[in-house]
Amino acid sequence: MQFGIFSVGDIAPEPGTGYTQSEAERIRNIVAVAQRADDVGLDVFALGEHHNPPFVPSSPTTLLAYIAALTQRIMLSTSVTLMTTNDPVKVAEDYAMLQHVAQGRLDLMVGRGNTVPVYPWFGKDIRQGVALALENYNLLHRLWREDVVDWEGRFRTPLQGFTSTPRPLDDVPPFVWHGSIRTPEIAEQAAFYGNGFFANHVLAPHFHFKPLVDLYRRRFGHYGHGTAAQAIVGLGGMSFIAKNSQDAVRQFKPYFENYPVFRGSRLEDHMAATPLTVGSPQQVIDKVMTFQEGFGDYQRQLFAVDGLSLPVAVALEQVELLGTEVVPVLRRELAARRAPDVPEAPTHASLVSAKYGDAQPRQPRPNPNRGDNLSGTSPYQDSDAGVEARFPEVV
Amino acid sequence: MNATTTPAAPPSPVAVVVVSAGVSTPSSTRLLADRIAQRAVDTLRASGTPVTVSVIDLAPIAVDIARSLVAGFPTEAVQEALDLLAKADAIVASAPVYKAGISGLFKSFADLIDNDLLIAKPVVLAATGGSPRHAMVVDEQLRPLFAFLRAIPTPTSVYAAPEDWGASDLGNRIARAATELTLLVRSDVARAIADENWAGHQHQFGGNASRAERSDADVDFDTDLMRLATGGG
Numbered sequence: 001m002q003f004g005i006f007s008v009g010d011i012a013p014e015p016g017t018g019y020t021q022s023e024a025e026r027i028r029n030i031v032a033v034a035q036r037a038d039d040v041g042l043d044v045f046a047l048g049e050h051h052n053p054p055f056v057p058s059s060p061t062t063l064l065a066y067i068a069a070l071t072q073r074i075m076l077s078t079s080v081t082l083m084t085t086n087d088p089v090k091v092a093e094d095y096a097m098l099q100h101v102a103q104g105r106l107d108l109m110v111g112r113g114n115t116v117p118v119y120p121w122f123g124k125d126i127r128q129g130v131a132l133a134l135e136n137y138n139l140l141h142r143l144w145r146e147d148v149v150d151w152e153g154r155f156r157t158p159l160q161g162f163t164s165t166p167r168p169l170d171d172v173p174p175f176v177w178h179g180s181i182r183t184p185e186i187a188e189q190a191a192f193y194g195n196g197f198f199a200n201h202v203l204a205p206h207f208h209f210k211p212l213v214d215l216y217r218r219r220f221g222h223y224g225h226g227t228a229a230q231a232i233v234g235l236g237g238m239s240f241i242a243k244n245s246q247d248a249v250r251q252f253k254p255y256f257e258n259y260p261v262f263r264g265s266r267l268e269d270h271m272a273a274t275p276l277t278v279g280s281p282q283q284v285i286d287k288v289m290t291f292q293e294g295f296g297d298y299q300r301q302l303f304a305v306d307g308l309s310l311p312v313a314v315a316l317e318q319v320e321l322l323g324t325e326v327v328p329v330l331r332r333e334l335a336a337r338r339a340p341d342v343p344e345a346p347t348h349a350s351l352v353s354a355k356y357g358d359a360q361p362r363q364p365r366p367n368p369n370r371g372d373n374l375s376g377t378s379p380y381q382d383s384d385a386g387v388e389a390r391f392p393e394v395v
Numbered sequence: 396m397n398a399t400t401t402p403a404a405p406p407s408p409v410a411v412v413v414v415s416a417g418v419s420t421p422s423s424t425r426l427l428a429d430r431i432a433q434r435a436v437d438t439l440r441a442s443g444t445p446v447t448v449s450v451i452d453l454a455p456i457a458v459d460i461a462r463s464l465v466a467g468f469p470t471e472a473v474q475e476a477l478d479l480l481a482k483a484d485a486i487v488a489s490a491p492v493y494k495a496g497i498s499g500l501f502k503s504f505a506d507l508i509d510n511d512l513l514i515a516k517p518v519v520l521a522a523t524g525g526s527p528r529h530a531m532v533v534d535e536q537l538r539p540l541f542a543f544l545r546a547i548p549t550p551t552s553v554y555a556a557p558e559d560w561g562a563s564d565l566g567n568r569i570a571r572a573a574t575e576l577t578l579l580v581r582s583d584v585a586r587a588i589a590d591e592n593w594a595g596h597q598h599q600f601g602g603n604a605s606r607a608e609r610s611d612a613d614v615d616f617d618t619d620l621m622r623l624a625t626g627g628g
Contacts, residue, residue, distance in 0.1 A: 130620055131620060131623060134620065134623040134624050135623055138623070138626050141626075182599055182600055182601070183600070184600045184608065184614050185620045185621055185623070185624045186624070188614075188616070188621055188624040188625065189624035189625070192624060192625040192626065203466075203467060203468070204467075204468050205468055205469075205474075208468070208601070211600065211601040211609045211610060212600060212601060214610060214611075215600075215610065215611050215614065218610075218611045219611060222611075263465065264461070264462070264465035265462065265465055265466050266462070269462060269466065269470065270466070273466075273468070273470065273471070274468075
C-alpha cells in the first residue's frame with residue numbers, strides 16, 4: 001500500500017500574526033515538503049492544479065519536474081489534473097515528458113476540479129463539465145497508446161494522423177486515477193479502463209464516498225479487470241499530529257477555524273463527523289484503520305498536511321511525524337489485514353513488467369522528419385515494415 | 396368514467412411530517428401546523444388508513460442548521476430531519492413571518508433540502524404573523540419555494556394572524572387544506588409522478604432522496620454520458 005501527501009498549494013494568513021507567505025515562499029515550501037516526504041520514506045507526493053489566487057500550482061508539471069530532480073524514490077502525482085479545461089493533447093505531451101524526466105516515478109489523477117470560473121478562463125462551458133472530462137480522457141487514453149491517432153469529438157478540433165510526443169516512457173503510459181466526489185459517470189469511466197478511482201475523503205461525513213467507491217469496484221469487476229475487491233482505490237484525508245491529542249487540537253484549532261473555507265465551523269464537529277483526524281499518532285493510525293474497514297482493502301492513502309496557512313516548519317514536522325510514527329505502523333497493520341489477492345497500485349516498474357515480461361521495453365525512434373505526421377502510418381522506425389512511408393519528392 | 400386501475404392501499408402507514416420554524420413555547424406556528432396535521436390524520440384514520448406523525452421543530456436544531464450551511468454537509472440532527480422528510484408521504488410546513496417574509500430559520504433549513512428530496516410530495520403551506528397584512532407571504536414566498544422543490548402544495552394554504560385564532564374561519568381553512576392533503580395522499584399521485592418522472596429530474600448519486608441512486612443497481616448506464624464514459628461518443 002502506498003502512503004503519501006497531497007497539496008493544493010493554498011496560501012492563507014497565519015492566525016494571530018496574519019503573516020502571509022509570498023507565492024515565491026509557498027512554491028519553495030512545497031518543494032521542501034515534497035523533499036521531506038521523500039526523505040522520510042513516503043511513497044507519493046501529489047500536487048493540485050489551480051488557476052487563481054490564493055493558490056500557486058497553476059503548472060504542476062513544471063513544479064513536479066523540479067521536485068523529481070531533487071528527490072530519489074517518491075512517486076509524483078497530481079490532485080487533480082484538470083481534465084475539463086486542459087487540452088488533452090497538451091496533457092498527453094506534458095505528462096509524458098514529466099514521466100520521462102521523473103524516470104517513471106509518475107502517475108496522475110484526473111478530475112473536474114472545484115473552481116467554477118476556471119471554465120471560462122480556458123474557453124470552456126461548465127455545463128459540459130462532465131462530458132468534457134469524459135471525452136478528454138478518452139482522447140488522452142488513446143494518445144498514450146496509439147502512435148498515430150485519428151480522432152473526432154465534440155470539444156476540440158479533430159485530429160488526423162496526430163502523434164503525441166514524446167511517446168510514454170518505455171511505451172508504457174503513466175497510471176491514471178480518476179478523482180470524483182459525486183459523479184457516477186467518472187466512476188464508470190475509471191472502471192471501464194481499469195484505472196484507479198480516488199475519493200478525496202475530506203469535507204464530507206464518514207463514508208459519504210462509499211457508494212461511489214462501491215459503484216466503481218463493482219463496475220471494475222463488470223469490465224473484467226478483476227474482482228471488485230481487486231479494484232484500485234485511493235483515499236484522501238486530512239490529519240494533524242502531535243505527541244498527544246490535547247496538544248494536537250490546541251495547536252491545530254486556530255489554523256482550522258480561521259481558514260476561509262472553515263469559518264463558522266468548529267474543529268471538534270469536523271473531527272467527529274468527517275475523516276479529519278487531529279490527535280496522537282495512534283489516533284491517526286486508528287482512524288485510517290477504520291477507512292480500510294469501511295472501504296475494503298485499498299491501494300493509496302494521501303493526507304493533506306501542508307495547507308490551512310500552516311508555517312512550513314510545522315508542515316515539515318507533520319510530514320516527519322507521518323513518515324516516522326504513523327505510516328510504518330499502518331504499513332504493518334494494513335498488510336496483515338490485506339487479502340492476499342488484492343494487488344498493489346501499479347507502478348511504472350510493474351506496468352513495464354506486465355507489458356514486456358523479461359523482454360526489453362520498446363524505445364520509439366522517430367523516422368526522419370517529413371514535415372508533418374500525415375504521410376505514413378507511423379512516424380516511428382519500428383512500425384510495420386510492410387507499410388512504407390511515402391515522402392513527396394522534390395523535383 | 397371508469398378507472399382502469401385502483402391505487403393499491405399504501406403498504407405502510409402514511410407518514411405525515413410537520414416542519415415548524417416557530418421559536419416560542421407555545422408557538423402559534425407549531426400550533427397551526429399541529430391543527431392541520433391533526434385534521435388530516437383524523438380524516439385518514441377515519442377512512443381506515445394508518446398514519447404516523449413526526450415533527451421537525453427547527454428551533455432546537457437552529458445551530459445545527461447554521462453549522463450545516465457553512466460546513467457544506469448536514470450535522471447529525473439535520474440529517475435526521477432530512478431522513479424524515481425523505482420518507483414523508485405528506486408534509487405540513489409552517490413558518491412565522493418576520494419582517495415581511497418567512498423566517499430566516501425556515502429558509503435556512505429549506506436551503507439544506509436536496510433538490511429532489513420532495514418531488515411530488517403533497518404539502519400544506521402555513522404561516523403565522525403578527526398582523527393580517529402579511530397574509531400573502533405564505534403564497535408569495537412559501538409556494539414558489541416548494542414549487543422549486545417540485546413538491547405539490549395544496550391549493551389552500553393557511554395563514555393565521557392573532558385575530559384568526561378567535562374566528563371559526565381559520566378552522567374552515569384548516570379543514571379545507573387538510574382535506575386537500577388527504578385527497579392527494581389517497582390518490583397516490585406523488586408516487587405516480589415520481590415513478591413516471593424520476594429520470595427527468597437531476598439527482599445526486601448517494602443523495603438524501605428516498606429513491607436516490609446508491610448502488611450500481613440504481614444507476615442508468617444507458618445514457619449519453621455513460622456511453623461517453625466507456626469510450627463511445
